[in-house]
Amino acid sequence: MSTEQNVRYDESKIKTLDSLEHIRLxxxxYIGRLGDGSHYDDGIYVLLKEVLDNSIDEFIMGSGRVISLSLEEQTIRVRDYGRGIPLGKVVDCVSIINTGAKYNNEVFQFSVGLNGIGTKAVNALSSHFRVISYRDGAYTEAFFSRGKLLHTESNEGSDEPNGTYVEFIPDTEIFGTYEFRREYIEKRLWNYAYLNRNLRIDFDGNSYYSRSGLKDLLNAEIEEDQLYDICYYRAEDERLEFAFTHTENYGETHFSFVNGQYTSGGGTHQSFxxxxxxxxxxxFYGKNYAAQDVRDGVVGAISIRIMEPIFESQTKNKLGNRDLRKQIVDPVKSAVTDFLHKNSDTASILEEKIDKNEKLRKExxxxxxxxRTIAKKASIKIxxxxxCKYHITDPDRGxxxxxxxxEGLSASGSMVSARDPNTQAVFSLKGKPKNLFGHKRDAIYKNEELYSLMMAMGIEDDLEHLRYNKIVIATDADVDGFHIRNLLLTFFLSYFEELVVENHIYILDTPLFRVRNKKETRYCYNETERIAAQTELSNPETTRFKGLGEISPDEFGQFIGDTMRLVDIQLESLHxxxxxxxxxxxxxxxxxxxxIEENLV
Structure with missing residues (x-):
């Protein structure tokens, strides 16, 4: 009889966790990836986002035009000047799941976090959490550690203006060794500023502020690359805001937001x-232009505020509301025609751009x-x-x-044997791809390998037919491997920039060393991990992997499984x-x- 059959399954095996225990387990x-702070979406930044979102919601509802933020080593402090949490509910609002005012549309009309979880997750995942609410000359203060209440204090005598103060330290028991990167925090703060015109966020001596909202965002992203002045529109009730222009780049790039949440996967609002x-x-032009000719080179941004957002995934990166068509398409259409009527020079520049796109498309x-004829003769398959069996459009596993x-058949051989054939596909390069920087788009069709890669991804015309959610560059960690990475990134950024903007491109991080003895095997991704493993294991044997092809399929499986390490490619700005x-x-x-000569070490 197996071990599984010997385990008695009865009432004693059923466990009930309280909500904060469940968040920690x-x-x-609740927060997605954990990470160590080296990635923009690592958990420590999600904790900060959850706290800031509450302060932003206060601003949206008309309370508090300034938010103060500071970072000192691992301690984050956030002070807003909104209405403040009702004093009798301070402890409940930061520690009891499904408790809060986000369920009440009279109090919060346009919030992304409608589940009453955000600040509770921050509390549960922090070794130190302190909250103070100031209201009308009184305050309530509470201290927590890992979600457990330590101390509360209330006082009627306070000269502090209304608002909320939150202070927290992410728990090393959950996140391990981590470090906040200021550039990631600053990027979030700029997005908050662009999306909330006239809100000022102060962060350790610097202020983040925008007068022109999404117009400022596009100006920061593309600077002098725009062909004409940005078309900008903001509804009187501020529920719809958008901006766009054209550049000489290929494809189209969009930044879309719902209630202040960046929707990297776009969604219905972006389509409309x-x-x-x-x-x-x-x-305006009275011509039935092809959509591709109008859109090629577009850089746009849209922000909407709606009461009941429906997202297509838990990560809230793609909006699914289908009842928004009329309230987006009609005002955008009207604003565009009005803009072109008022700006005749821009209308001429845009017409010339569209005509140029049409000519290039026909060529x-x-x-x-x-x-396609050559490819069809060569092989029916790519x-x-x-x-793999499933693709990005699959509702369950997309x-x-x-x-x-x-790179090469040896590396792809191990990966093909170790992969999950349901969701993981492998494309093997024959060697170094051609450097296509500065070439026209027709260069892709004259290069068999890059043409095949483009067709494999399904992105010949646009990203609507993209077949995979993640495109992972898996090359050796040597000079040749780094060169191939650069060549592929040049290919993507030159012709399919939106793939990078929408966070589809990654680099696979694979181990450089295997350190083992008779009892234990450790895989090390850098020299620091190697030295630690050699110190902690007795009589270790160390192997240096020269390339991915040297890693056996049995070993490779764990590096592309649940614990796969990926480095995503992020742009500071398009320009x-x-x-x-x-x-x-x-x-x-x-x-x-x-x-190279000046910087070579």
């Missing part, structure tokens, strides 16, 4: 925004047809692609779908992309040589 359900732009332009059509891009690619991948060899 299953923290990923795109439709409104298309309809407005067609109506490309001939190249496409020839490439060469070097081992596909978010898991991943395409690994590997830096061209400059960066020009320096590293352009024809300025002397400057690069000088840079």
């Amino acid at each position: 299953r923290s990923g359900m 925004f795109r439709e409104g732009i298309l309809r407005g332009i067609r109506e 490309l059509a001939t190249v496409k047809k020839k490439a 060469p070097n692609l081992k596909d 978010e898991e779908t991943t395409l690994f891009i590997t 830096t992309v061209k400059q960066t690619l020009q320096f590293y991948m352009g024809k300025n060899t002397p400057q690069r040589r000088t840079f």
Whole structure:
């Protein structure tokens, strides 16, 4: 009889956890990834976001125009000047699940966090948590540790203005060793500022403030790359705001937000925004332009505020409300035609851009047809692609779908054997792909390997037919591997920038060393981990992996499984992309040589 059969399953095995215990045990359900602070979406930043969101909600409801934030080592302090939590409910609001005013539309009309969990999760996952609510000359203060109440104090005598103060330290029992990166915090603060015009956020001596909302966001992203002045619109009730312009880049890029939440996966509001732009332009010029010709080169941003947002996933990165069409398409269309009527010079520039796109599309059509004919003769299937069963459109497993891009057959062989064939596909490069920086789009169709990669991903025309949620570059951690990474990133950023903006591109982090003895095996991703493993294991044997092909399929499975380490590719801003690619991948060899000589260690 097996061990499983010997375990008695009865009433004694049923456990009931209180809500805060459940948050600590299953923290990923509430804040996503944990991480160490090296990733923009790591858990420590989610904790900060949950606290800031409450302060932002106060501003949206008309209370408090300033938020003060400070970071001292691992301690975060946030002070807003909103209404303050009702004093008799301070403890409940930060410690009891499903308790709060977010359920009451009279008090909070446009909130993303409607589940009454946010601040409770921060409390449960912090070794130190302090909250003070100031209301009308009185205050209530409470101290917690790991969700457990330590002390409360109330006083009628306070000259502090109304509002809430929260102080917390993320718990190392949950997050391990971590460090806040100020640049990630600053990026969030700028987004808050752009989305909440005239709100000022003070962070350790710096202020984040925007007068023109999404127009400021686009100006910061693209700077001088715009072809014409930004078209900007904000509804009187501020429930709809958008901005857009065109650049010379390929494809289209959008930044979309719902109730202040960045929806990296877009959704219905973004689709309706795109439709409104298309309809407005067609109506103004009186021409039935092809959608692709209008949209190629667009950079846009849209923000909406709605009372009952429906998201297509727990991560809230894609909106699903389908009843928003009329309230987005019609005002966008009207605003676009009005903008073009008032700006005749812009109308001429835009018409020239669309005509240029149409000409390039027709020229490309001939190249496409020839490439498809050659590909069809060569093979019915895409060469070097081992596909998976499910793709991104699958409602249950779409978010898991991943395409690994590997170098060489040896690496792809181990990965194909170790992968989950349901959700993990593998595309094997034959060697170093061509550097396409500065080339026209037809260069893709003249390169068999990159053409096959594009078709494998399903992104020939746009991202609507993207087949995988994650595109993971899996190369060796050596000079050649790094070069291939750069060549692939150049390919994506040159022609499919939106893939990067919407966080679909990652790099696989694989171990450099295996340190083992007869009792234990450890895989180390850097020198620090190797030294620690060699110190802690007795009589260890150390293996240095020269490439992915040296890792056996039995070992490889764990590196692309549940504990897979991924580094996602994030852009500081769009306008830096061209400059960066020009320096590293352009024809300025002397400057690069000088840079290497001056910085080589």
